[in-house]
Amino acid sequence: MTSAKERRNEKSKTPFLRRDGVRSVIASLICILGGLVVGLIVLVILAVFNENIPVGEAFRGVFTLLSGPFSAGNLNDALFQAGNMFFQATPLIMTGLSVALAFKTGLFNIGAPGQYLMGAMGSLLVALSIPSTVVPAWIIWILALLTGIILGALWGCIPGFFKAKFNVNEVIVCIMTNWIAANIVSWVFFAADDLFINYDETKVNFIRKTATNGISTWTLGLDKVFGGSYMDISIFLACIIAVALYILINKTTFGYELRACGFNKNASRYAGMNEKRNIVLSMAIAGALAACGAAFWCLNGAQDFKWDTYQTLPADGFNGIPAALLASNNPIGVIFSAIFLKYLGVGGSNMAALTSFNEYVSPLIVAVIIYFAGASKLIKDILARRKVTVENTKDTRYAPEPVPSADPPKIEMLSAEEDRPPQEPAEERRDEE
C-alpha cells in the first residue's frame, strides 16, 4: 500500500514537461503565439497595401500590443493603465468563473450577460436607494453586493430549471433570459427615472455613480499607487473567490457530484445523485458569480452604468467564455486568462494611439488570439500524443503481467499447410451467366 508521501514522490518523478498542468500552460502559450503570428501577418498585409504605413510598423504594432500597459510611455501612465486593467479584469474573472463552473457540470452558460445585468441592477438599486446618511456605507455596500448576487443566482436558476425539468437546451433559454434581463433592467431604471438616472453631467443614458451616495469599494490607497486609476480591492476578492471555487470543484463531495453530473448524467442518477438538483445548483452558482462581477464593477463608485441596455448586452458577459476556455475551465487559470485578455485590450488601445494602425485593428488581433485559444485542447492532445515511447511504459506496476511463456512468436506454428484441400474452383460464380 502506498502512503501519501510515496505518492507525492511519485508525482515529482513525473517529468516536468509531461505533467498535465504544465501541458495545459504550454498549450495555452502556443495558442497565444499562433494568434500573434496571424495578427502580425494581418498587420503586415495592412502595411503593404497602405502606402502611408511602412512595413516595419507592423512589428512595432505587435510589440505595442504585446506590451500592454508597458507601452504607455512613462511610468505614471503605465501604472494608471495597469490599475484600470486590473479593475476591468475583475468582472471578467467573475464571468469567466461563471462559465467555467457551468462547463464543469456539462452546461454551456451563455447566459452570463443576463446574470451580469441582473447583478448590476440589484446592486445599484440597493446602493443608490438607501441613503448613506442613515445606514453606514459599508453595510450598504455589503447589502448591495448580496442583492446583486441573489438576483444573479435566481436568474441563473431559470435555464437550470428548464434544463433539469423539461430537458430544454440551456443555450436557448440562456439567450432568451439575456434579452429578457436587458429589457427588465432598462424598464426598471426607466420607470424609476430620476431616482437613479444621472442628469447632472448632461448624460441621460447612465445611472448615477454610487459614489454620489458615498458607496465605493475600499481602495486601500491602491488607486493612488496605480496613478489615480479605478483600482480597488475587488480584484483580490475575485482571486479569493476563484481559489474557493477551485477547492469547491476539486476537493469537496459537492464538486465531485457536479463533475460526475457533467460527465455522465445517467451514471450520476444511477449512483443516487440528484442530477436535476445539481444542474439547477450549478447554474445558480454560475449566475451568482457573474452577478458578483457586475456588482464589483458597479460598486467601485466611479463607474457609469449604461441603463438602456435593451439594445446591447455587456461584453464582459460573453467574454467570460473565452476567458474560461483559455484557462481550460480551471478557476485559478481564469484569473490569469481574464487579466491577459484585458492586458491585450490595453495594448490594443495603445497600438491605436501610438502607431499608424487604427482602433479597429486591435480588437481583430485580440479576436484572432481568442480564436486560437479555442484550439488549446487540441494542442494539449497533440502534446500528449507526442513521444510515447517504449521507455515510457517502464512503470509496470499496474500493467498486465507478462505472458508466462515468453517464447518468440512462432510464425506458422503448423507445418501441414499444404495438406489443406485446395479451395473449390470459382466456377460457380453467378456473374458468369
Add this chain to the structure above:
Amino acid sequence: MNQSTIGTDQPYAIEMRNITKVFPGIVANDNITLQLRRGEIHALLGENGAGKSTLMSILFGLYQPEKGEILKDGRPVRINDPNDANALGIGMVHQHFKLVEVFSVLDNIILGTEPSTLGVVRKKEARKRVMELSKSYGLNIDPDALVEDITVGMQQRTEILKMLYRENDILIFDEPTAVLTPQEISELMNIIRGLAKEGKSILFISHKLNEIMELADRCTVLRKGKYVGTVNISETTKEQLSEMMVGRGVKFSVDKADASPAETVLSVEHLSVRSRLHKKLAVKDVSLQVRAGEIVCIAGIDGNGQSEFVSALTGLEKAESGRILLNGEDITKKNIRYRNSHGFSHIPEDRHKHGLVLDYTLEQNMVLQRYFEPRFQKHGFIRFDEIRTYAEDLIDRYDVRSGQGPVTVARSMSGGNQQKAILARELDRDHRLLIAAQPTRGLDVGAIEFVHEQIVASRDAGRGVLLISFELEEVMNLSDRILVMYEGEITGELDPKTTTIQELGLYMAGAKRQKATVKTEGGEQL
C-alpha cells in the same frame, strides 16, 4: 480459377509482421504477426484487451505501429489512414456501425465513392450496381429505406455492401455477431462463407469460441498483447482455443452447491411499468420473490420488458402500479440513494451509460455511490487518501487491470476490466440483494468465469441474487430458479435442473406458457 490454391506458394493477401504498438502505460501489441491467405476465413481470437482491436486499427490505418511492417500480396505497404486502407482493398465492418442514420441505404453504400458527372450523382447507375451486388451475394437490403428505420441485421448488410461496392477484397469484421439475434447470426455466417468462396479474404474478430469453430479456417490467438499462435480450426478444439486465449484451462460450467434459500429479501407485487419509448406498459403485473441465498434468473429475449423492470426496481424509472418490498419494507416511492444504501447493489445493463463515469478515474468510480460516507469525506471535503487506499484494495482483490492503477481514466480501460471494476464496487458494498443485469455482456470466457464465480460467492454469503440474462447457457448454468419474461409478463417458472434449453427456448419465444404458475409465490418447485 486463380483462386484454386491458397497454399504458401502464393504471397499472403495481408501479412502483418512483428507489429508493436505502445500506448501510455501499456504495450497493446507486442511483436504480433498475422498472416491472412487469399480466400480464407481467419479468426482473430483474444480476451478483452488482448490487442485485437488495436491490431485491426493499425491495419485500417487508424494507428501507426512503433515497429513492424505490413505486406499486401508480398509487397510492403504503408497505411497512413483509412483512405490508404481502402485503396489497398481493405474494408472493415466496425462493431458499432459507421452509417449516416438519416441517409438511405443506397446513399450510405455509395457515400464517398459516388459516380458523378459534373457533381451530379449518377444514382441510377449506382443503384444498378448495388442491386447486382446485393443479388449475387445474397445480401438482402431495401435501398430506399432510411438507415435509422432498418434492423441491425440490415444495417450490417449495408456495411458489407459498402465494402463490396468499393471492391475491397480484404474484409475485416469486428465482433459482428455481438449485436445480432441467433437467426441473423446464422444468416451472417452464410454470407461470410459465400464471400470467402468468391475469393475474398476474411478477418473475423471474436471471442465467441463456438462461432469461430463453426466458421473459420484458421485462427490466430492473442493474449495480453502478445502473439500466442495460429492454428487450423480443423485440428483444434474449443478447449484448446480457450486455453490458448486465457493461458489456462477454462471451465464452461459453473461449480456451485445447491441453494439453501432463507428469508425473502425482495418481494415484487403486481408491478407494472410504462415504457419511456412507446408509452405502453412494458412490464405488466409482475410478481416475484427473491430469497436470501438463491439466484433467481429472469430469462427472456431482449426487449421483453427486462430493462424496464430493472429500472423500476432500482428507482431509475417510476413504477406505474404495484409494490416493491425490500426486507419487508415498502420502497416503491423511495429514491435511488435510499435503495442503494438499504441493501441494493446493481450491476447495470449498460456499463457505459450507467455503470461508470468514463471520464473519472478508476478510484473515483469505485466510490460512485459512497463518496459521501464518513469514511470518504470530512465536513464535505473528500478524503483522497482513503479513496486511494480503498480503490487499491478493490483493484487487488478483484484483479482489475489497467494502465495506471487507481488513477487510470475509466474510458481507457478494456471492457472486461471496466465490468470487473463495477463488479468489485457493487459486491463490496453492504448489500442484501444483487441485481445483475447481463453481467457478462461482451465479456470473454475468462472474465465470464470470474463474474460467475463472484455471483455464486455472493449467493453463498447469504445474499439474494436477481440475474437478468439473454444467454441461454448462462441462465441454465447459473440460476437456482428461472422465471421467463415474455412481452412484459412472467410466463413461466422453471427449475434449471429439470428443464432443457429447448424447453426454455420455447418459453422465451412465447410458444409456451404456464397459466397456473404465473402468480406463484416462487420456490415450491425446487
